[in-house]
Amino acid sequence: MINLTHKNTLIVIAGPTGIGKTALAIDVAMHFNTEIVSADSRQFYKELKIGAAFPNRKELSAVKHHFIGNLSITDEYNVSKYEQDALQTLETIFTTQTTAVLVGGSGLYLDAVCKGIDELPDPDPELRESIKTLFYENGITALQSKLKLLDPEYYNQVDRDNPKRLMRAIEVCITTGKTYTSLRLSNPKPRDFNIIKIGLFTDREVMYWRINQRTDKMIKDGLIDEAFSLLSFRNYNALNTVGYKELFNYFDKTLTLEEAIDKIKINTRRYAKRQLTWFNKDKNIIWIDINNIKNIYDVLNF
């Protein structure tokens, strides 16, 4: 049992994909008669209903959800915008409620709400293009030597073979005229609500079995048609997503349908593992076995 002050409370529900976060969030939100804020970086996009495992119609009508299908795949969006949007939504919810539910599998997005992220510039599309061009034409070593000049300290810390991170750091240095290191403070921002973090887990075997089942169900529910209808948008970041990229390869005939489905399962498992790596680092998470899910109300009995 957790002793809380008079402040409002945010109940965070985290965990790997397919573990049952959606159903639990709805249960908890109904219990507290409140609303749900989603922190799933793919459920934002209204075109990804099947592949991003949207809550179904019944679930959506049972509890008010925020950030489900609120964007289009062609929209530009990022964690920083999400942080602002989510905080504003929470503020609104807290005008009438003392409790709110935040649920999702995107660790970075969850953290953005819970502790904020540093003040950094949004990407400048033109600059980003030119840095990409540098990379495509001259390779990773060009990025490395550029970053070494701009921010030797960060250069010594980054995973230097990771083009995305090198590019972002270079981009920040150029647009601000400062080093990325000097801006990357990792200072948690104070929030004026209490946070209780719940993590859902189960045996690895069961988790993988659930993922496989869910993938097969998505296919049955029409994932192939959904992906096919989005084929012409494949270059948008929102479609660099498990479930779609593999089916695009099937449409390209570089994979058979069976291979594509297997690949979706494999990539989903890996995604789940990466999520666990992220969440396991967070010592504030109270872990609950999905077989004893009702225990959550002992934890939340405040």
Add this chain to the structure above:
RNA sequence: GGCGUCGUAGCUCAGUUGGUAGAGCAGAGGACUGAAAAUCCUUGUGUCACUGGUUCAAUUCCAGUCGAUGCCA
């Protein structure tokens, strides 16, 4: 039934002119600040099918057995 080919890591296979073996994939672990379902890093001991024989030494050569597969009947 005869002849041939194959049987090595969870899977697909490489290799050892005889000194007990290595890739890809899968799996495992990790990182993570405006692309995050993204991106990146680390990680390979297994009765070399079984039983005998030759040999200082066999997964490797020989014989037999079993299993797979192809061709002929």
